[in-house]
Amino acid sequence: MKYMLLIYGDELALSKTERExxxxxSAKLAHRLQSAGQYLDASPLHLTSSASxxxxxxxKSLVTDGPFAETREQLGGYFLIDAEGLDAAIAVAEQIxxxxKGTVEVRPVMEISGLPLSHE
Incomplete structure (x- = not known):
């Protein structure tokens, strides 16, 4: 089953060195997951100041600058994985x-018909 691991944290809490x-x-974790056949995708996001x-x-469309909600922790990135179940997905989340320093939200991905196949 596919799981989306959403990574939240205070985007200003890390120094440049800590962020790098x-x-x-995270890249090392992605390679370990790839070797285990669990990796599907991952990426950090730019700061919320670049969001719309x-x-x-x-x-009628309304476009505003910034994220949808003002919160203490912001969505900073994600891992999309294939795991045997929730416990396995949580085990991966613990390694992020x-x-x-923040929170990793673990959510199963719904499979619906009619979507194009990924670029795998």
Whole structure:
């Protein structure tokens, strides 16, 4: 089953050096997951200051700068994995470097028909 591991944290809490180390450690984890046949995708996100939020109401688009919600922790990146179950997905989430400083939300991915196949 596919799981999305959403990584939340205070995007200003890490120094540049700590952020680069986090990226390096995350890349190493991605390679270990690839070797185990669990890796599907992963990526950090740019800071929320680069975000735009889009809402369509009554056929009209409203685009605003910034994230959807003001929170203490922001969505900073993700891993998309294939795991045998929730316990296996949680075991991977525990290995994500930002789990030590923020939160990793583990959510199963719904499989629906009609979507194009990924570029695997």
């Amino acid at each position: 180390q986090c990226y390096s450690d 939020s889009v809402r369509v109401r009554d056929g 470097p930002m789990a030590k």
